[in-house]
Amino acid sequence: MTDSAWEPVPRTRTYELVLARIEEQFLTGRLRVGDRLPPERELVELLGVSRAAIREALRVLEAQGVVRSKVGTGPDSGTVIAALPSEGLTQLLRLHLALANFPLADVFEARASLERSSARLAAEHATPGQLARLRELLARMDEPGLTREEFNDADTAFHVALAEAAGNRLVTDLTVAVRGAVRHTILGAFRQLPDWEAEVARLRAEHHAIHRAVAEADADRAGELVEAHVRGFHQVIAEVGPQPT
Amino acid sequence: MTDSAWEPVPRTRTYELVLARIEEQFLTGRLRVGDRLPPERELVELLGVSRAAIREALRVLEAQGVVRSKVGTGPDSGTVIAALPSEGLTQLLRLHLALANFPLADVFEARASLERSSARLAAEHATPGQLARLRELLARMDEPGLTREEFNDADTAFHVALAEAAGNRLVTDLTVAVRGAVRHTILGAFRQLPDWEAEVARLRAEHHAIHRAVAEADADRAGELVEAHVRGFHQVIAEVGPQPT
DNA sequence: CCGGGGAGTTTGGTCAGACCAATCTCGCCG
DNA sequence: CGGCGAGATTGGTCTGACCAAACTCCCCGG
Numbered sequence: 001m002t003d004s005a006w007e008p009v010p011r012t013r014t015y016e017l018v019l020a021r022i023e024e025q026f027l028t029g030r031l032r033v034g035d036r037l038p039p040e041r042e043l044v045e046l047l048g049v050s051r052a053a054i055r056e057a058l059r060v061l062e063a064q065g066v067v068r069s070k071v072g073t074g075p076d077s078g079t080v081i082a083a084l085p086s087e088g089l090t091q092l093l094r095l096h097l098a099l100a101n102f103p104l105a106d107v108f109e110a111r112a113s114l115e116r117s118s119a120r121l122a123a124e125h126a127t128p129g130q131l132a133r134l135r136e137l138l139a140r141m142d143e144p145g146l147t148r149e150e151f152n153d154a155d156t157a158f159h160v161a162l163a164e165a166a167g168n169r170l171v172t173d174l175t176v177a178v179r180g181a182v183r184h185t186i187l188g189a190f191r192q193l194p195d196w197e198a199e200v201a202r203l204r205a206e207h208h209a210i211h212r213a214v215a216e217a218d219a220d221r222a223g224e225l226v227e228a229h230v231r232g233f234h235q236v237i238a239e240v241g242p243q244p245t
Numbered sequence: 246m247t248d249s250a251w252e253p254v255p256r257t258r259t260y261e262l263v264l265a266r267i268e269e270q271f272l273t274g275r276l277r278v279g280d281r282l283p284p285e286r287e288l289v290e291l292l293g294v295s296r297a298a299i300r301e302a303l304r305v306l307e308a309q310g311v312v313r314s315k316v317g318t319g320p321d322s323g324t325v326i327a328a329l330p331s332e333g334l335t336q337l338l339r340l341h342l343a344l345a346n347f348p349l350a351d352v353f354e355a356r357a358s359l360e361r362s363s364a365r366l367a368a369e370h371a372t373p374g375q376l377a378r379l380r381e382l383l384a385r386m387d388e389p390g391l392t393r394e395e396f397n398d399a400d401t402a403f404h405v406a407l408a409e410a411a412g413n414r415l416v417t418d419l420t421v422a423v424r425g426a427v428r429h430t431i432l433g434a435f436r437q438l439p440d441w442e443a444e445v446a447r448l449r450a451e452h453h454a455i456h457r458a459v460a461e462a463d464a465d466r467a468g469e470l471v472e473a474h475v476r477g478f479h480q481v482i483a484e485v486g487p488q489p490t
Numbered sequence: 491c492c493g494g495g496g497a498g499t500t501t502g503g504t505c506a507g508a509c510c511a512a513t514c515t516c517g518c519c520g
Numbered sequence: 521c522g523g524c525g526a527g528a529t530t531g532g533t534c535t536g537a538c539c540a541a542a543c544t545c546c547c548c549g550g
Contacts, residue, residue: 013502014503014504014505015304015504026344027343032344033344033345039529039530040530041529041530049504050506051507052504052505052506053504055297055301055531055532056300059301059304059305060304062305063309064308064336064337065337066341069530069532070512071513071530072511072530073512073514073528073529073530074513074514077513077529077530077531078529078530078531079530083341083344085337085347089334091309092310092333092334092337095268095271095309095311096311096328096330098271098272099271099311099328100277100278101278101328102330102414102418103414106414107415109362109415110362110413110416112362113358113361116358117357168355169346169347170352170355171351171354171358174355256511256512256532258531258532259533260532260533284501285501286500294533294534295534296534296535297532297533300503303502314501316502316503316540316541316542317501317502317541317542317543318500318501318542318543322501322502322542323500323502
């Protein structure tokens with residue numbers, strides 16, 4: 001304990017205190033998803049700080065996907081507690097990706113790991129409805145004449161649906177976020193592909209194989225296939241080189 | 246395309262426009278980690294918006310771990326681009342955990358998946374220095390008389406070091422974030438354990454086994470051990486029941 | 491000549507107060 | 521009975537001011 005003795009208390013900013021008060025309401029369960037926060041002007045009186053401080057705190061919560069604000073007097077107006085983690089996660093990942101804090105390879109590595117797990121769980125727990133949803137997205141991707149954007153969005157939806165079938169909300173939101181964060185990168189790479197049709201054919205075949213393994217409840221195979229699918233896709237993206245946004 | 250036809254453009258708030266401008270600088274590489282943003286008052290003139298709008302945007306970036314602000318005139322004062330994704334991630338996960346958007350089981354499931362991957366990669370790529378770091382943390386955890394908090398922090402550091410040895414920054418930051426987000430929960434559960442000493446002994450043994458597998462470059466075993474370790478720990482935490490913060 | 495101690499400057503932090511705009515409520519009038 | 525408009529509620533934005541931290545730099549005394 002000789003080092004860092006008497007480290008001074010960091011001056012806390014007002015908006016952080018506001019944030020702490022609000023978080024406290026979450027932890028004690030006094031505020032839950034769907035509830036409305038008091039109006040900003042009321043919080044000013046309750047907490048004894050300026051409206052600017054209140055608003056900065058609310059902006060942070062909004063960026064985290066915790067609240068959503070609307071003007072007006074309606075039942076869903078005002079600032080209400082929402083649960084949109086994937087949006088906040090997406091934005092966060094996207095910025096740090098832009099700042100090159102996360103190499104693209106790391107993102108794909110994480111995807112491979114998470115989605116392998118999703119596929120295994122989905123193979124074990126997927127409901128008929130979830131399997132139908134996967135088939136529906138397979139059909140969508142099989143449609144001829146899709147633009148690269150349309151195909152990618154269906155592709156993303158397929159992987160997200162797989163995560164949903166696994167029944168893990170955190171992994172689902174992470175999947176949504178990661179796909180959202182690299183969307184631009186992927187679309188850029190798609191445009192550079194020497195043979196787009198061949199690539200799409202390969203992706204379609206792999207998706208069908210994954211769906212089959214999941215439908216047959218073969219967790220091991222489903223996991224392996226998804227992992228290989230993600231890695232193979234990364235290979236393709238990496239080969240056309242990093243795209244300037 | 247019959248539904249949602251003519252969906253109106255959502256009125257964008259000023260601070261979001263500011264955010265977009267700043268993000269643009271990231272994407273084009275004009276602003277990089279370590280650079281300083283113009284002073285708030287200067288941004289007011291550059292972008293033609295009020296200082297409040299600027300500040301709300303900066304708060305968001307700060308919450309995401311993208312910038313860090315300090316008063317004064319020093320070289321590292323002002324608002325500078327930082328790269329602290331784990332802090333933003335931690336806060337985000339913690340709030341959504343508090344709001345019960347993420348069941349604890351989901352968090353542990355994600356951990357199991359990510360850390361299995363980390364262990365495998367670490368077994369393949371760990372440098373001597375990283376292995377030494379792991380040994381150091383093992384020794385720390387072996388010290389007698391540690392408080393539950395001290396043990397948990399060393400435990401967390403061990404798992405983070407493992408992720409670092411795997412060489413994946415995104416996964417490392419996710420690991421830090423997840424551990425930070427459930428720190429309170431874990432400490433609360435620790436206090437309820439019927440036999441703390443026995444549990445610690447088990448954790449120590451498992452950590453040593455993991456380190457051994459990594460040191461011997463046995464990826465398969467390292468992965469299996471970590472996955473089992475995380476699941477077993479979850480079992481213990483879940484058994485003592487959900488703790489009221 | 492050297493060094494310490496202000497004064498001044500820069501920069502984020504905070505506040506007060508005002509006005510705008512979207513949206514709903516409710517009662518009046520046709 | 522129905523529609524429309526006034527008013528209330530609420531977030532969105534701006535202006536302008538002052539505070540406090542932290543550095544720069546120069547002046548004055550040794």
